[in-house]
Amino acid sequence: MTKRKLEELFIKILMILATIVVVGSFFLIVGTIFSKGIPYMSWDMISKIPGGGFYIGKEGGVLNAIIGSLYIAGGATILGLLISIPVALFINMYMASKNFIANTFRLAFDVLFGIPSIVYGAFGFLIMVYFGLKASLLGGIIAVTLLVIPILVRTLDEVIQTVPGELRDAALSLGATRWETAKVVLRQIRPGIFTAILLSFGRGIGDVASVLFTAGFSDNIPTSLHEPAATLPLAIFFQLSSPVEEVQGRAYASALILTIVVLIITVLSEILIKKFSKHKI
Amino acid sequence: MTSTPHISVQNLNVHIANQHILKNISINIPNKKVTSIIGPSGCGKTTLLKSFNRLLDNTPDVKITGKVLVDGEDIYDPNAEITHIRKKMGLLSQRPYPLPMSIYDNVAYGPRIHGSPKKAELDELVEAQLRATGLWQEVKDRLKAPASKLSIGQQQRLCLARGLAVEPEIILGDESTSALDPVSTHIIEDLFIELKEKYSIVLVTHILRQARRVSDYIIFVYMGRIIEFGPTEEVLLNPKQELTKEYVKGFIS
Numbered sequence: 143m144t145k146r147k148l149e150e151l152f153i154k155i156l157m158i159l160a161t162i163v164v165v166g167s168f169f170l171i172v173g174t175i176f177s178k179g180i181p182y183m184s185w186d187m188i189s190k191i192p193g194g195g196f197y198i199g200k201e202g203g204v205l206n207a208i209i210g211s212l213y214i215a216g217g218a219t220i221l222g223l224l225i226s227i228p229v230a231l232f233i234n235m236y237m238a239s240k241n242f243i244a245n246t247f248r249l250a251f252d253v254l255f256g257i258p259s260i261v262y263g264a265f266g267f268l269i270m271v272y273f274g275l276k277a278s279l280l281g282g283i284i285a286v287t288l289l290v291i292p293i294l295v296r297t298l299d300e301v302i303q304t305v306p307g308e309l310r311d312a313a314l315s316l317g318a319t320r321w322e323t324a325k326v327v328l329r330q331i332r333p334g335i336f337t338a339i340l341l342s343f344g345r346g347i348g349d350v351a352s353v354l355f356t357a358g359f360s361d362n363i364p365t366s367l368h369e370p371a372a373t374l375p376l377a378i379f380f381q382l383s384s385p386v387e388e389v390q391g392r393a394y395a396s397a398l399i400l401t402i403v404v405l406i407i408t409v410l411s412e413i414l415i416k417k418f419s420k421h422k423i
Numbered sequence: 424m425t426s427t428p429h430i431s432v433q434n435l436n437v438h439i440a441n442q443h444i445l446k447n448i449s450i451n452i453p454n455k456k457v458t459s460i461i462g463p464s465g466c467g468k469t470t471l472l473k474s475f476n477r478l479l480d481n482t483p484d485v486k487i488t489g490k491v492l493v494d495g496e497d498i499y500d501p502n503a504e505i506t507h508i509r510k511k512m513g514l515l516s517q518r519p520y521p522l523p524m525s526i527y528d529n530v531a532y533g534p535r536i537h538g539s540p541k542k543a544e545l546d547e548l549v550e551a552q553l554r555a556t557g558l559w560q561e562v563k564d565r566l567k568a569p570a571s572k573l574s575i576g577q578q579q580r581l582c583l584a585r586g587l588a589v590e591p592e593i594i595l596g597d598e599s600t601s602a603l604d605p606v607s608t609h610i611i612e613d614l615f616i617e618l619k620e621k622y623s624i625v626l627v628t629h630i631l632r633q634a635r636r637v638s639d640y641i642i643f644v645y646m647g648r649i650i651e652f653g654p655t656e657e658v659l660l661n662p663k664q665e666l667t668k669e670y671v672k673g674f675i676s
Contacts, residue, residue, distance in 0.1 A: 151534070185555065216446060238481045238483065240483070241484060243485040269447055275442070306520060307481075308516045308517070309519045309520045309523075310481070311478050311481075311514065311516065311520075312514065312520045312523045312582070312585075313522065314478060314479060314481075314509060314521065314532040315476055315509050315512060315513065315514035315586070315595075316508045316510070316513075316532060316536070316576075316585065316589055317506045317507070317533065317536065317584065317589055318506070318536055319536075322536050326522055326523070330523040345574055345633065358536075362601030366481045391566070420569055421523040421525070421569045421570075421571060422523055422571065423520060423521055423522075423523055423570070
């Protein structure tokens, strides 16, 4: 065999092995969650809040954490989008002729992207102390919003950069203002916005550290922004640290619920991405 | 030049990222004629074209000095209304870029942002522009379909219809046929000839045959300078400058 063919074979085997490791670990993780979680899965788990002795193995479910997580991840994603879309448009549409400034902004968001979530939790906590807020749904949403903004901005920024300059030129040369041109760009990137939502929601719903001090934990479903809220990751953490076998099993059932919630969001986004790709040029 | 110029460029200098792209350009673009800008790749043809409707403004690290008068009004005046300037000029780019919306909405886009026309007016206008670009028969039954579903040649004609719908005075074409097949190219070229009755047209082109077929005047640009400007036949068949001679040599022989 020649050297070139050997090289080809080596790289091919390397790629196959790497793929097996990644796909294998994925199935191992999902398999573990399913095999350990399903025996403890019940209608009660997703329809009831924790009862009196829930944490020592008695009746109840994690509905409080499901709702809390949806509120926090959903609220943070919506709030994050409202802030990130203008930022991404500003960097790309208004700073277009000032590359240096735009790239400085990008660098800043890349740094923020890499900051561990516990720092956002601590920062969110400081904000809350400053405003005299207690650990609450609002506090959790603020902390997670801070966490997802860099993800949203950079994803939207990358997507906007794929929009051909000629499309912007086309709108501008029809006499559109920059904002009207931005609206055309937004139409073009609608599929990308759903990708950003998916990433942001996934990150938000899975994060523990940012909500640890800020959202608190409660066995009840929050009825206002000022009440503390439970989250699935924290519920998993508490249940897993219990010595009671029944409770540990429920931690896996909770993980299963979290996985399914993320799966539903993913499928929904994919459908919306397809739907909105229709007009994309 | 017989009539007053439509666009008058005076001492235009353009630097992009410290490179001197256009050097001391002064030129008068005649009214209601087709003027072609020719020259080798990277000579500044497109930059010159984009300076006419201030699309250059969005280029990173750009510096522009000099004047560009359109209908006697300096478009680089800090007080100039930029959307008003751009509305006067339709741009047809290298490849068609329809807006990410339906065929109908593409043509209706301009009239909608510049006013709020009634549904009936809009319908009439869209039909008129689609007819003007020969697209009506092909698309009248699927006006609500995404513009991206049209063929490239149809998309380019749609882009022309979209530009005409804002009632411009000038049409700028940036190698508008370079992505098209010969049949579509021919249709677009014929449209240019037809449209010069009503509009002043400036085209950037690599194809000398096209320049000869459609244009009345030719500007030859080389290394950021205008080398020669004159009636089409004169520049192509009897150029005065050595550089022009060199460039059009292949065309004549």
